[in-house]
Amino acid sequence: MIRVYNTLTKTKEPFEPVAPPKVGIYLCGPTVYKPSHIGHMVGPVIFDCVKRYLAYSGYDVTLIVNITDVDDKLINESNARNMPMSKLAEQMTADYMRNIEALGVDVIDRFPLCTAHMTDIIDLVERLIERGYAYASEGDVYFDITKAAEYGKLSHRPADTLMGEGGGMAQRKRNAADFALWKSAKPGEPSWESPWGPGRPGWHIECSAMSRALLGDTFDIHGGGLDLVFPHHENEIAQSESATGKPYAKYWMHNGLMQASDELGKVGGRQTRAREGDLASQEEGKISKSKGSSAFSEMLQNFSGETIRFFLLSTHYRRPIDFSEGRIQEVETGLETFYRFFKRFERVTGESFYSLPAATLRRDGEFAPGDDPLLKTVAELRARFLEAMDDDFNSGGGIGALFDLVRILNKYVDEQHLEQPAKQDAQKLAALRQGATTLRELGLTLGIFRTPVEAPGSDQGSELVGKLLELFVAIRTEARKNKDFAMADRIRNGLAQLGVTLEDRPGGTEWTIG
């Protein structure tokens, strides 16, 4: 049974969809006014993984990620760039799409645009006015906070702290904490026609309108970053439940926020605590800021999408995660253990790890280990992985089981001497293959080990380079045969200087570039 931590109740609850086997998930997506940074990738990767795991568990999952393509920040940025808002949105959306694709995020079913749902939005606002939850005021429309009895139930804040501090309150509002459903357009601003005059939607209403249009009045999981709990999600609940009289999302899942601890990962231009009066650190802050938050696309030049994905999944999604280049390099080193095993598997069996027919459904991945000690352990580790994932998608714990799995498979190849063809037999190879297939099956639920990964900037060289290397290897093999180790080492060291690694194995010498 899968259990999910629900922000609404602050507990882990058994996952029981509203209308099984269907599961609807709505994730708050990006406001497309600037290139995405690593922080924007956390949600997509996590919920991509959540969908994969739920689908693997037998659910029929629909995952929606909205694109906010009209908003104050977009208006400001498009003015600053002297570019139409729609064009800016288009460019930044394209950047976002490239980035999530590089991370292997490709199970999102729909990316609704706010601007494409104006009718739904306006309908919802009208409905709220009709029901007495909202009021029009000089071209704006506000939600009347005092009408939502349960306001504050998600963020668990006492009502009196949510009623605003007064001062600076817009004249048009009844209560300081009332929030805009519709904002009238100032001259020159992009606008849409509405019963209250030309304007644009407030920030919160689009999610209520689009989730309702695509997933219905009540759906299963609503996700987003922890920073959205208040006010955004609190307001969504107020809007949707007031408009429909039905429960909105059943489970609220919030991911922890990325903390940048070096320049590459700098999030949103946020400063890492510049102490008061500390000129040096303030200067540093300015430099960082002027350089801007690093675009995620830059990071992809240094690391593969799979490495970054593995990094994001290596800890629990609710925990804040520290980003640094060193951190990512560490997980990359760990990932390489898997890649080496995949190559080894292919050397031993002649079969590509990536073409193993892994089960896509949990029940199909079950197998009878019989008396085989290897398969018994494989089955245990599989169970451990699933147990971790069942417990609120604990991918960090699951990855631990994966490392154990690859180790026992390596050990099996060692102990059974499977790298030597003479020592192979069909039964042992079948056991190894079952273990590798399980490894792939579990990796796929995390969205990893799908296809061979090429490290960014890796250069496998031309055909000529390949042939030259083969020649060097052949010469060296002969030298080793003749016990001319000085020559053998000279070749290996010389190639190492050029970035080519030679490894001597039972079946011959293997070379890799990079």
Place this chain on the structure above:
RNA sequence: GGCGCCGUAGCCAAGUGGCUAAGGCAGCGGAUUGCAAAUCCGCCAUCGUCGGUUCGAAUCCGACCGGCGCCUCCA
């Protein structure tokens, strides 16, 4: 000020009442290797501090110390 989160080995991190506290990175010792690389084996933590509850706590409660978040349209 209000609400909340976190503090597990050198670094990262799983575990949230009971077997020997997962796993990764780094390090050390060993097997293997002509030597390496890779792989495997072994070593490396009593869980921020203090107090309490309990037969029993890293896990529950309290205080304190230390990090951090939100309350201001950042995912």
